[in-house]
Amino acid sequence: MDTGQRDRRAIVRQLRRMLRAKPNDAVKLAFLDKTEGAELGRLDLTLLSEFKRSSTGVVEIKLQDRIKAMELLERLAGQGEDGASGAEAFYQALEQSAGWEECDGT
Numbered sequence: 001m002d003t004g005q006r007d008r009r010a011i012v013r014q015l016r017r018m019l020r021a022k023p024n025d026a027v028k029l030a031f032l033d034k035t036e037g038a039e040l041g042r043l044d045l046t047l048l049s050e051f052k053r054s055s056t057g058v059v060e061i062k063l064q065d066r067i068k069a070m071e072l073l074e075r076l077a078g079q080g081e082d083g084a085s086g087a088e089a090f091y092q093a094l095e096q097s098a099g100w101e102e103c104d105g106t
Contacts, residue, residue: 008076011076012073012076012077015069015072015073015076016073017046018046018047018064018066018069019066019069019070019073021044021046021047022044022047023047023063025043025044025045026043026045026047026048026051026061026063027061028043029043029045029048029051029061030051030053030059030061046064047063047064047066048061048062048063048064049062049063049064050062
């Protein structure tokens with residue numbers, strides 16, 4: 001497998017992860033104080049795009065746009081090797097991903 005194909009698969013994997021991720025941990029991050037730094041490693045910040053905390057304590061959180069991620073995933077799926085259409089390959093990928101989640105329990 002060439003490097004381009006591996007990169008494409010890594011991007012698709014990350015996009016699928018973004019589509020399954022929940023924003024809960026990004027909100028938890030807003031409430032952590034400086035003494036709870038060890039907690040950072042346990043947070044899933046996949047959707048987090050931008051985080052700002054002002055000196056007055058005001059927090060601004062920006063999350064990734066899932067619609068754009070879905071559109072990109074559909075475009076990448078449209079470039080599939082098996083000849084399936086973009087939409088068909090996209091939905092097959094989502095079904096496979098959902099089936100994997102059920103078996104995995106996550």
